[in-house]
Amino acid sequence: DGGITQSPKYLFRKEGQNVTLSCEQNLNHDAMYWYRQDPGQGLRLIYYSQIVNDFQKGDIAEGYSVSREKKESFPLTVTSAQKNPTAFYLCASSPPEGEQYFGPGTRLTVT
Amino acid sequence: QKEVEQNSGPLSVPEGAIASLNCTYSDRGSQSFFWYRQYSGKSPELIMFIYSNGDKEDGRFTAQLNKASQYVSLLIRDSQPSDSATYLCAVNRWDSSYKLIFGSGTRLLVRP
Numbered sequence: 001d002g003g004i005t006q007s008p009k010y011l012f013r014k015e016g017q018n019v020t021l022s023c024e025q026n027l028n029h030d031a032m033y034w035y036r037q038d039p040g041q042g043l044r045l046i047y048y049s050q051i052v053n054d055f056q057k058g059d060i061a062e063g064y065s066v067s068r069e070k071k072e073s074f075p076l077t078v079t080s081a082q083k084n085p086t087a088f089y090l091c092a093s094s095p096p097e098g099e100q101y102f103g104p105g106t107r108l109t110v111t
Numbered sequence: 112q113k114e115v116e117q118n119s120g121p122l123s124v125p126e127g128a129i130a131s132l133n134c135t136y137s138d139r140g141s142q143s144f145f146w147y148r149q150y151s152g153k154s155p156e157l158i159m160f161i162y163s164n165g166d167k168e169d170g171r172f173t174a175q176l177n178k179a180s181q182y183v184s185l186l187i188r189d190s191q192p193s194d195s196a197t198y199l200c201a202v203n204r205w206d207s208s209y210k211l212i213f214g215s216g217t218r219l220l221v222r223p
Contacts, residue, residue: 042213
């Protein structure tokens with residue numbers, strides 16, 4: 001089955017710790033994205049990558065980092081510099097036509 | 112002004128009725144328009160996309176685009192309780208087909 005997987009589904013961390021969220025896709029899409037969703041809000045773009053070994057900052061990149069070493073994988077690290085990291089994190093991928101397909105998401109809670 | 116605006120709702124319709132969800136956008140350069148459905152606690156699921164002015168139908172769903180008025184809508188015919196969800200409108204940015212701007216969503220409630 002083709003799709004996007006994210007792990008873990010729920011993640012709990014203490015303040016001051018870095019945490020890495022996994023995103024893998026087997027849809028053969030070149031483009032991948034990370035979004036953040038807060039309660040009652042739309043999706044905000046954190047980072048995106050159009051091709052392996054290249055990525056660009058989105059609207060809210062501060063406190064986050066990514067890598068794109070393989071076409072299938074686009075992990076997101078939430079660093080201790082991110083002031084309000086508790087949120088629902090969504091990974092997506094898209095073909096050249098532009099429609100984005102989402103993974104199931106990771107709910108991060110930082111206390 | 113928000114780049115993509117949706118009424119937050121809830122929009123309440125009886126089962127079997129037509130639900131009409133609306134979205135306006137500010138960037139005249141936008142070329143691609145998407146509707147996603149998001150159930151509570153779940154990730155968004157793509158329903159439809161539309162690129163050209165006019166209507167596009169897929170089963171019970173019809174997307175309508177009017178670029179002159181900067182308006183895109185989603186009609187759901189024969190609404191079912193299982194359609195109860197938040198519907199997100201997304202529009203691509205003029206400078207990148209890869210970057211989408213999402214509205215905050217409209218919550219739809221279909222009453223049995």
